[in-house]
Amino acid sequence: MKILIAVLFSFILLPVHAQVGNELKAADVIAMNAPDSCQASVAALGRYFSSAFKKPAFRARAIYTWTAMNISYDVSNKGRINAATPFGELVEQTMKTRFAICQGYASVFKALCDACGITAYLVQGYTRQNGNITEMSHAWVIAFIDSSFFGFDPTWGAGYITKGRYTRYYNEQYFMMKPEVLIRDHMPFDPMWECLNYPITNQDFSKGKTVPENSGVLFAYADSIRVYNSLESKEQCSAALRRLEAAGIINNPLFDWSKYLRDCISNEKHNDAATVTNKKVRLFNDAVSAYNNCISAFNIYADFWNRGFNPPKPDPVIVDMLNLCYSYLDSCKNNLWQVDENDTEMKQSVKQLQQAVDETKENLDKQKVFLKIYFNTDPISRPQLFRNYNAAGFPVKKSSGVKNNN
Numbered sequence: 075m076k077i078l079i080a081v082l083f084s085f086i087l088l089p090v091h092a093q094v095g096n097e098l099k100a101a102d103v104i105a106m107n108a109p110d111s112c113q114a115s116v117a118a119l120g121r122y123f124s125s126a127f128k129k130p131a132f133r134a135r136a137i138y139t140w141t142a143m144n145i146s147y148d149v150s151n152k153g154r155i156n157a158a159t160p161f162g163e164l165v166e167q168t169m170k171t172r173f174a175i176c177q178g179y180a181s182v183f184k185a186l187c188d189a190c191g192i193t194a195y196l197v198q199g200y201t202r203q204n205g206n207i208t209e210m211s212h213a214w215v216i217a218f219i220d221s222s223f224f225g226f227d228p229t230w231g232a233g234y235i236t237k238g239r240y241t242r243y244y245n246e247q248y249f250m251m252k253p254e255v256l257i258r259d260h261m262p263f264d265p266m267w268e269c270l271n272y273p274i275t276n277q278d279f280s281k282g283k284t285v286p287e288n289s290g291v292l293f294a295y296a297d298s299i300r301v302y303n304s305l306e307s308k309e310q311c312s313a314a315l316r317r318l319e320a321a322g323i324i325n326n327p328l329f330d331w332s333k334y335l336r337d338c339i340s341n342e343k344h345n346d347a348a349t350v351t352n353k354k355v356r357l358f359n360d361a362v363s364a365y366n367n368c369i370s371a372f373n374i375y376a377d378f379w380n381r382g383f384n385p386p387k388p389d390p391v392i393v394d395m396l397n398l399c400y401s402y403l404d405s406c407k408n409n410l411w412q413v414d415e416n417d418t419e420m421k422q423s424v425k426q427l428q429q430a431v432d433e434t435k436e437n438l439d440k441q442k443v444f445l446k447i448y449f450n451t452d453p454i455s456r457p458q459l460f461r462n463y464n465a466a467g468f469p470v471k472k473s474s475g476v477k478n479n480n
Contacts, residue, residue: 101132105139113144116165116182120189130192130219131250134226137186138249141179142232147240148173152210158334161185161196179229180213193218195299197225199262200327207280211327214248214260216267223269223296225256258284263331264314265321266298276324308342311335354413358420361409361427368402368434375399375441382460389449396445399438406431 104126112122123136145168152175159167159177165185168178180196187194194217201212214227227248233241253269257279265273270286273293278284302310315335323329375395383392410431413424448459 097127097129097132098135101127101135102139105136106143108140116169116185116189120186123186124190130190133190134187134192134217134219135249137183137190137192138226138228138231138246139244141183141186141228142244143242145172145174145179145182145228145232146242147229147233147235148175148178149235149238149240151175152235176213176229179232180215180227183215183226183228187215187217194226195267197262197267198264198331199260199267200325201261202259202279202282205282207325209326211263211331212260214256216269219250223253225251225253225260225269227251227256227260254286257286263328264317265293266295266302266314266317269295271295273321276322276328280324308339311338311342315339354420357409357412358423358427361406361413364402364406364409365427365431365434368399368406371395371402372399372434372438379441379460382457383448393445396438396441399434403431403434403438 104123108119108122112118119140123133123140127133127136161181161184164174164178164181168174168182174182177196184194184196194215197214197216199212199214200210201208212229214225214229216223216225218224225248231245231248233243233245235241257268257270257274261274261276261279262268268274271292271294272286272288272290273295274284274286302313305313315332318328318332318335323332378387378392378395406427410424410427413420444459448456451459
């Protein structure tokens, strides 16, 4: 009976493996025969692969095969680091030229994963080739498929370089690699992307010791990735730099990447400061615009006042004319209130505008009093009120508006 069970078990497994293999081959065929119209953009190609396969693994296979078979390695830029190139810009450039180095391959792969609903991450690191640690950084992708993390290197799956010449040679070895297999020749700068509970150290990797040992301090990498996803860009870089430094900077690629992360953090801080400044300028300019609108509305009211409220308008319309001035002035004050008066670059401008606002508010309040008197006066006697200019409280000198501070 035991032998019979073993035979039946083997009999059941074989068709399953065969089915998976057939679907992978089908994904290869679909990827290599994608219509030109579907290859025009990442979005179109993503829709094409998504409609062809329901399972993420087979979508990922189509993405891997298409990327490897349709992008050629740009030998002239070998060794060049373009991690700083904006992701979208690099994807668009690679899709257009169909030439790239590793960063371009990995970026297109991730973009297609995004389009197919597959969670994927760009990973930066260094590698071992022919038994030696390389002095160049490298990029690949980690994707979350069927509740697990897997590695993909479409660059290495596309071909190889010999004597300065690129040869396209499709290799499925670097498709959907388990982390414990990927770590044999791919070492991420950030230990988190090893996706191992007991990460390999840089020192061990450099010595060829790449078999994970279930000992030492457990690293909950899945939790770290979850937290990473919730962080802003600057915080992500800071966390990555902290982990990188803790793991040890023992070679040039690690040193260069640590410098890149520091530059990113510094630039983010500069951008944050610039964003705050730009926000203040925008608020101030909005305040100026609202104030000028107030003055324009007030001048229309003043012209009507100078004509003794002729031709006549209904009392509520006259009230609305003044209320519109108040509305613009309130908007001006609200924006101005959010600008830091202690900012040395804007302090004088804010002070001048605030003075203009106070003067205008005083004039509006006088007109509000005038209208109260006007509406409580017998209609026959109302024209007499306009002759007593000072008593009416109308501004002696009209305000002229304030120019934008650019």
